[in-house]
Structures are given as C-alpha cells and as structure tokens.
Amino acid sequence: MFDAGEKTHPDEAGMNHLSRSRPDASQLASRTPSVSMFRLDRLLTLHFFQRVLNGARSPSEASIPILMYHSISDDPEPGIPGYYRVSTSPSRFREQMHWLKEQGYDAVGIPEALRRLEAQAPDAARSVVLTFDDGFHDFLRQAWPVMQDYGHTATVFLPTAFIGAIRKSFKGRECLTWSEVRDLHRNGVSFASHTVTHPRLYGLEWTDIQRELLDSRARIEDEVQAPVIYFAYPYAYPQEDREFVHRFEQELLNQGYRAAVTSVIGCAGFRSNPLRLERLPVNDGDDEQFFKAKLAGAYDWMADAQAVVRRMKASFHSIRPAYA
Ligand SMILES: [Zn+2]
Numbered sequence: 001m002f003d004a005g006e007k008t009h010p011d012e013a014g015m016n017h018l019s020r021s022r023p024d025a026s027q028l029a030s031r032t033p034s035v036s037m038f039r040l041d042r043l044l045t046l047h048f049f050q051r052v053l054n055g056a057r058s059p060s061e062a063s064i065p066i067l068m069y070h071s072i073s074d075d076p077e078p079g080i081p082g083y084y085r086v087s088t089s090p091s092r093f094r095e096q097m098h099w100l101k102e103q104g105y106d107a108v109g110i111p112e113a114l115r116r117l118e119a120q121a122p123d124a125a126r127s128v129v130l131t132f133d134d135g136f137h138d139f140l141r142q143a144w145p146v147m148q149d150y151g152h153t154a155t156v157f158l159p160t161a162f163i164g165a166i167r168k169s170f171k172g173r174e175c176l177t178w179s180e181v182r183d184l185h186r187n188g189v190s191f192a193s194h195t196v197t198h199p200r201l202y203g204l205e206w207t208d209i210q211r212e213l214l215d216s217r218a219r220i221e222d223e224v225q226a227p228v229i230y231f232a233y234p235y236a237y238p239q240e241d242r243e244f245v246h247r248f249e250q251e252l253l254n255q256g257y258r259a260a261v262t263s264v265i266g267c268a269g270f271r272s273n274p275l276r277l278e279r280l281p282v283n284d285g286d287d288e289q290f291f292k293a294k295l296a297g298a299y300d301w302m303a304d305a306q307a308v309v310r311r312m313k314a315s316f317h318s319i320r321p322a323y324a
Contacts, residue, residue, distance in 0.1 A: 041083060041302060042290050062124035063267040064113045065295050068279040069093075069132045071173055072142040085283040090142045092284045096291055097150045100128060103292065107152035109190050110230050110259055117270050128295065129268075131261060131279065132156045133194055133232055135163055137174040140184065156184070157194035157232035157261075160219040170198065178223050185224040192230035193217050193257075202238045206251070213255040229258040237262035237276060240310045249275040265302040278303065 070086035072093045077085045088096070100107060105128045108116070116124040130147070132139050135158040147154055158181070162170040167177050176184075185191055193216040195201070201209050217228045231252060238244055239262075252260055252275055259274040266278035280294050293299060 041299070041305075042285070061269060062117055062120045063269040063297060064117060064124055064127045064129060065267045065297075066110075066113070066129040066131060066261055066277060066279045068261070068263070068281045069130065069143070070134055070283075071136050071138055073136075073138045073173075082283075082285045085285065088282060088284045088286070090146070092286070093143060094146050095288070096282070096286065097146050097152060099288060099291055100152065100295075101150050103295065105295070107147075107150075107154075109153055110155055110192075110261075113268065114259060114274055117268065117272070120270055130154045131232065133234075134159060134170055134173075134198070135175045135181075135194070136170070137167065137176050137180070140176060140180055144184065144187075144189065153188060153190070155190040155192055155230065156181075157192050157230075158216070158220060159194045159196065159198035159234070160216045161197045181220075182224060185226065190230075191220050191224055192228055192232065193220060194232045195234055198234045200235050201233070201248070202235075202241075202244065206247070209248070210251060210255065213251060213257070217256060229256060231257045231260040233260060233262045233276075235263070236310075237264050238310075239264055239276070239307065245276065249273075265306055266300040267297050 069088060071088070072090055073087050074089050075087040077087055104126045106123065106126055107128050107130050110129060113124075113127055113129045115121070116127055130152055132143065132154060135156060139154075139156060144154070156176075158176075159170060162168045162175045163178055163181060164175075165178055168175050181191060193213070195212040196216045196219075197212065199208075199212065201212065204212070213231070217231075220228045257275075259277060261277045261279050263281070264276065264278045265280065267280065268277045272278060278300075280299060282291070282294070286294065
C-alpha cells in the first residue's frame with residue numbers, strides 16, 4: 001500500500017518507474033477490493049504515530065506541511081484504493097480550508113515558507129503551503145473561490161503541453177487555459193513548472209530532462225511575465241538513486257530553479273533540501289482527524305515506509321541505465 005505507483009491517474013506518489021510490468025490500478029483494485037479500501041496508513045497514523053509524536057516532538061524543530069492536491073472534484077474514482085486517489089470533493093476541500101483557518105494556519109507561498117524554515121521563525125509552526133499539481137480546470141472552478149474566502153494562497157504546477165489557448169485535457173480531466181492562468185496569476189496564484197509533457201523523468205536521457213525543465217519554465221514565464229523558479233517532480237521521486245538525484249539537482253539549478261517539491265511524504269523541515277522538499281498527499285479521504293494528524297507531522301513516518309519499499313524494489317529491478 002505504500003507504493004502509489006500502481007495507478008494510471010495523475011498522482012505523484014507513485015513508484016512505478018521501477019515496476020513498469022506491474023499491473024495497473026484497475027487490475028490491482030479488482031484483485032484486492034477489500035484490502036484496498038482499508039487505510040492502514042490512517043490506522044497507524046491516528047492510533048500509533050500521533051501518540052508517539054505527542055510525547056516526543058521538539059518544539060524547536062520548525063517544519064511546514066506542503067499539501068499536495070490534484071483535482072478538486074466529486075470524481076469518486078471507482079476501483080482506486082483510497083491511498084492512491086487524487087480527487088478531493090469540493091465539500092471536503094472547503095472543510096479542510098476551514099480546519100486550516102480554525103487551527104490558526106497561515107497559508108503561504110513557497111518562498112515565504114522557505115524563509116520561515118531557514119530563519120526557524122516562530123510563525124513556521126503555523127504555516128502551510130497549498131500546492132496543486134497538473135493544472136486542472138477544477139482548481140479555478142472549485143478550489144480558488146474557496147481559498148479566497150479563507151484568504152489562502154496557492155501554487156499550481158503546470159505540465160505546459162496540456163495548457164493551451166483552447167482547453168486541453170490531461171488523463172481525462174480538463175486543464176486550465178493560458179488565459180485562465182494569466183487571470184489567476186493576476187489575482188495572486190503562483191504558477192510553477194511540472195515539466196512539459198509530464199514524463200517519467202527517471203527513464204529519460206539527460207538532454208530530454210533538460211528540455212523538460214527549460215521549455216516548461218520558459219513557457220510559463222512567457223505567459224505570466226514573471227520568473228518561474230519552482231518545480232514539482234512528476235510521479236515518484238527516485239530518492240534511492242543518489243547519483244540521479246545529485247545530477248538532477250544540478251540540472252534544476254542549471255535551468256534556473258531554486259526549489260522543488262516531490263512526492264516524498266513528510267512535512268518540510270529546517271533540514272530539508274530545498275531542491276527535494278517533502279509533501280503531504282491529500283485527497284477526499286482526509287477527514288478532520290486524519291487531516292489534522294497529517295498537519296501535526298503524525299504522517300511523516302510514511303517517508304520511512306516509502307524508502308524501505310523503494311529500496312526493496314530497487315534490489316529486485318534494474319535501476320536507471322547510466323546515461324551520459
Ligand atoms: Zn503530476
């Protein structure tokens with residue numbers, strides 16, 4: 001269940017670049033319907049790790065949850081196990097925005113979050129960053145009006161090939177148009193890169209990776225007439241391949257980026273590398289108890305579970321070829 005990469009919908013928590021021959025989400029769900037609906041991560045978070053955290057967390061360790069949303073819609077995603085779902089219903093989303101406000105969270109942009117973390121600022125403890133991957137149109141229709149009600153700001157990561165003058169779709173969901181992007185930008189939404197074509201970067205030649213980084217950034221800058229220096233890594237982040245990670249971070253810097261978010265689970269902390277910031281995946285299954293536990297850091301244990309699964313998989317599969 002820690003491997004979210006078995007699915008075909010645009011989630012970023014996956015790992016299936018290491019397991020291309022494995023079954024897709026529909027096959028998996030049809031095989032294990034009862035097990036898939038059981039949220040072991042929720043059970044352990046609420047009934048074990050939250051209690052451990054309550055007794056052990058150091059208040060001096062500043063950390064900021066960077067929430068990872070995709071679609072804000074009523075899509076029930078039939079057959080997709082709860083952990084893998086990428087939709088948050090509009091009603092659930094409004095609740096979550098309310099809980100943030102109620103808990104005193106200040107939704108800030110990535111630069112302000114990084115500043116507060118670096119400074120170990122007292123207000124880091126009640127800061128949150130709201131990110132939306134894939135540039136879906138429902139951000140405009142369902143998310144942004146609610147966020148404005150609560151005074152929250154957002155960062156939207158665009159796969160630029162799917163944003164057009166005329167509306168396009170990505171994996172079955174309608175995307176924003178450039179005109180809408182420009183309007184949202186004028187109203188305070190930050191836009192950043194999520195590549196051009198949303199590929200599995202880990203399997204590409206470095207020249208193709210460079211093009212994905214450079215062209216997406218240039219296109220967004222051209223459209224919104226503002227610098228783009230943040231990036232969201234599509235699909236699973238290959239954290240176990242240190243050589244790739246090191247080279248990729250260099251490429252990010254070379255192409256003008258200053259920070260990047262990933263699918264590695266956790267709150268971003270004082271010690272986090274700004275070029276591979278952790279995030280917390282959120283979907284419709286995040287009710288009040290689970291959502292607040294995640295904000296408090298009680299879900300961060302999933303990063304270790306992710307890493308263990310990835311190392312086990314890496315030992316059984318051939319890793320990325322050594323491209324020049
Ligand atoms: Zn994505």
